[in-house]
Amino acid sequence: MKYFKIGIFLLLLFSLACSETLDFNQVEDFEHRPVIKIPLVYFVLDSKDFIDPVSGAENVNPVSDVSDFRILENDYLRDNLDKIIIDIEGKNEMPRDFTVEIAFLDDNGTIIYTLNPLNIPAQNEAFDFQETIEVRLNPIILNTRKTRTSVTISGAASSLIENDPRAFVLKSAGTYFIATE
Amino acid sequence: MLLFVSLSIQTQNKQVLYGFAENPQTLLLNPGAETNYKFHIGIPFLSGMSGDVALKNFKLNDLFSEDGIDFNTKIFRLLNKLTPEDHLKLNVQIDVLNAGFRVNDKTYISFGFYQELDAIAYWPKDVITLLNEGNAPYLNKSFDLSQLLYKADFAGILHVGMSRKINQKLTLGGRLKVYSSTLNIETQNNSGTVTTQLGTNNIYTNYLNTIDLNFLSAGLVVNDQYLENPMELITNSFLGGSLGVGLDVGLTYHLSSRLEFTGSIIDFGYIHYSKKVQNTTVKGSYTFEGVNFLFDPANPTNYWAALNADFEEKVPRGNNTNAYTSWRPTKVNAALKYSFGSERRSKFCYDNTFKEFYTDAIGLQIHTIMRPLRPQYAITGFYERTFTEKLHAKVTYTVDDYSFHNVGVGISTQIGNVSLFGMVDSLFAFNNLANASSASFQMGLNLIFD
Numbered sequence: 001m002k003y004f005k006i007g008i009f010l011l012l013l014f015s016l017a018c019s020e021t022l023d024f025n026q027v028e029d030f031e032h033r034p035v036i037k038i039p040l041v042y043f044v045l046d047s048k049d050f051i052d053p054v055s056g057a058e059n060v061n062p063v064s065d066v067s068d069f070r071i072l073e074n075d076y077l078r079d080n081l082d083k084i085i086i087d088i089e090g091k092n093e094m095p096r097d098f099t100v101e102i103a104f105l106d107d108n109g110t111i112i113y114t115l116n117p118l119n120i121p122a123q124n125e126a127f128d129f130q131e132t133i134e135v136r137l138n139p140i141i142l143n144t145r146k147t148r149t150s151v152t153i154s155g156a157a158s159s160l161i162e163n164d165p166r167a168f169v170l171k172s173a174g175t176y177f178i179a180t181e
Numbered sequence: 182m183l184l185f186v187s188l189s190i191q192t193q194n195k196q197v198l199y200g201f202a203e204n205p206q207t208l209l210l211n212p213g214a215e216t217n218y219k220f221h222i223g224i225p226f227l228s229g230m231s232g233d234v235a236l237k238n239f240k241l242n243d244l245f246s247e248d249g250i251d252f253n254t255k256i257f258r259l260l261n262k263l264t265p266e267d268h269l270k271l272n273v274q275i276d277v278l279n280a281g282f283r284v285n286d287k288t289y290i291s292f293g294f295y296q297e298l299d300a301i302a303y304w305p306k307d308v309i310t311l312l313n314e315g316n317a318p319y320l321n322k323s324f325d326l327s328q329l330l331y332k333a334d335f336a337g338i339l340h341v342g343m344s345r346k347i348n349q350k351l352t353l354g355g356r357l358k359v360y361s362s363t364l365n366i367e368t369q370n371n372s373g374t375v376t377t378q379l380g381t382n383n384i385y386t387n388y389l390n391t392i393d394l395n396f397l398s399a400g401l402v403v404n405d406q407y408l409e410n411p412m413e414l415i416t417n418s419f420l421g422g423s424l425g426v427g428l429d430v431g432l433t434y435h436l437s438s439r440l441e442f443t444g445s446i447i448d449f450g451y452i453h454y455s456k457k458v459q460n461t462t463v464k465g466s467y468t469f470e471g472v473n474f475l476f477d478p479a480n481p482t483n484y485w486a487a488l489n490a491d492f493e494e495k496v497p498r499g500n501n502t503n504a505y506t507s508w509r510p511t512k513v514n515a516a517l518k519y520s521f522g523s524e525r526r527s528k529f530c531y532d533n534t535f536k537e538f539y540t541d542a543i544g545l546q547i548h549t550i551m552r553p554l555r556p557q558y559a560i561t562g563f564y565e566r567t568f569t570e571k572l573h574a575k576v577t578y579t580v581d582d583y584s585f586h587n588v589g590v591g592i593s594t595q596i597g598n599v600s601l602f603g604m605v606d607s608l609f610a611f612n613n614l615a616n617a618s619s620a621s622f623q624m625g626l627n628l629i630f631d
Binding site: 021024026027029030031032033034036037038039040043045049064065068069070087089149151172173175176178 | 241242244245246247251252253255256311312313314315316317318320377380382383384385386387469470471472473474475476477481482483484485486
């Protein structure tokens with residue numbers, strides 16, 4: 001009888017095994033919101049970049065360069081990108097004003113988004129700029145495949161000197177806000 | 182419910198079964214265990230079955246309790262609480278065949294075949310943090326990729342062992358094992374960091390420092406195709422997988438008529454993974470400052486292509502099918518048992534001699550298992566009670582990585598020639614399994630012939 005009782009006790013033990021009520025549907029409330037910082041374009045320009053090496057004349061046309069920028073081909077980013085903040089900073093040691101235009105282009109080279117132009121006055125030792133792009137309001141930004149930067153020099157009061165060591169420096173970074181729900 | 186139980190049970194430390202009631206299954210935990218029968222035959226697939234899962238530092242109700250707390254807040258708390266030493270481990274073992282016979286009054290041979298799934302995955306806290314939150318909140322933090330550490334193996338184990346009574350005090354035993362693994366995935370000995378810092382040439386600089394990652398697999402991928410028929414893992418486990426060898430050794434030594442020491446080393450061996458191997462490696466260092474525009478229309482640069490080529494050159498990724506070797510998770514057991522209570526005599530039918538035993542015993546066991554990050558230890562105090570020659574019970578109290586109050590209970594009985602045992606631990610967790618980090622069960626059905 002004693003062993004029978006032991007058996008009953010063990011049976012009761014297992015049959016009484018229980019768990020508090022759990023709600024696994026809470027997983028649906030999970031929000032994945034990483035924020036990623038990536039350095040983008042940077043450059044250093046000086047006076048010789050604006051002087052025609054043949055004629056020695058000042059180049060009145062903007063200098064520009066372009067690069068593929070294909071991280072938005074990634075499906076995960078395209079589906080979940082919420083916001084981009086573009087940060088730009090730099091310094092202008094040169095005695096001339098500059099205008100910088102940064103454009104985002106699609107695969108065909110068509111401009112789909114342009115940052116507000118940056119007007120940097122002469123001898124500005126530290127400038128910064130920030131622009132927020134809400135993907136919800138500008139979904140076309142997701143088609144970005146290239147970026148182009150154009151720099152125009154202006155203000156002819158002071159002539160450029162070819163070997164002037166002073167420079168115009170620009171740095172940039174993108175902060176990508178991802179929101180997965 | 183069964184699945185839930187198996188997901189909340191503790192791994193391989195079979196502290197209740199170890200040294201218990203001279204059960205045939207104890208020979209798999211100590212080949213030097215004493216036996217007192219002529220031969221035994223396990224009921225196929227039922228002779229020994231055990232399962233374990235443990236989640237260190239995590240309980241289901243941490244996340245899924247109906248407590249009104251925002252789920253993302255609970256995730257955030259959990260991610261902050263977990264450390265790179267926390268892990269999930271799973272062990273399932275099923276005895277397919279188990280039998281043994283006595284050669285003479287001193288020697289007992291046992292053999293069989295069992296299948297075992299053993300897995301452990303450590304929590305790569307830095308990698309999870311980087312994926313979950315990104316690098317923006319963590320400027321200057323070096324995310325450590327060496328925390329990537331997991332190992333899972335499914336194998337069939339063919340074994341033959343012998344226990345031999347050297348004298349009245351000492352019994353020695355050994356078991357030779359041939360492993361046949363049909364599935365292995367593992368990554369360990371990784372290194373490298375990912376860091377974002379304020380830059381010099383640009384606002385930020387991303388660094389990949391001395392990355393060296395190895396992801397090894399055998400049995401999972403063939404010709405870039407994942408395994409299509411998982412049943413192959415089971416059907417090929419009888420010598421059809423990657424092969425290895427191992428050894429168990431053990432002893433029983435009677436310090437006095439009441440005091441007994443037992444010890445064993447289990448699964449001291451390795452598997453050479455050579456079948457269906459597919460490995461991936463990533464190695465190198467890279468510094469990314471962004472794209473340096475040169476504004477040279479005469480020599481336009483394809484910056485993106487140059488960046489990709491430079492990255493591929495400095496951080497090459499590759500696949501290979503190179504065979505590799507991995508050690509089994511070796512276990513070390515030791516126990517000291519002191520017997521007391523009424524003295525009884527058990528008849529050894531095979532030679533018509535008698536063995537004296539006591540109705541009660543207390544003792545201490547230690548268990549160690551070698552794991553990829555570091556060995557894991559457990560210490561168990563136990564009380565064993567023999568009600569009759571055929572009915573035994575054991576209660577254990579174990580302190581290990583998962584709990585400081587793990588109580589286990591086991592019962593072993595023999596009805597006619599049928600020997601049955603069943604054990605569970607984490608007994609206190611049974612009133613709320615959601616609040617348990619671990620539990621385990623072992624059970625078995627054997628035919629014993631005295």
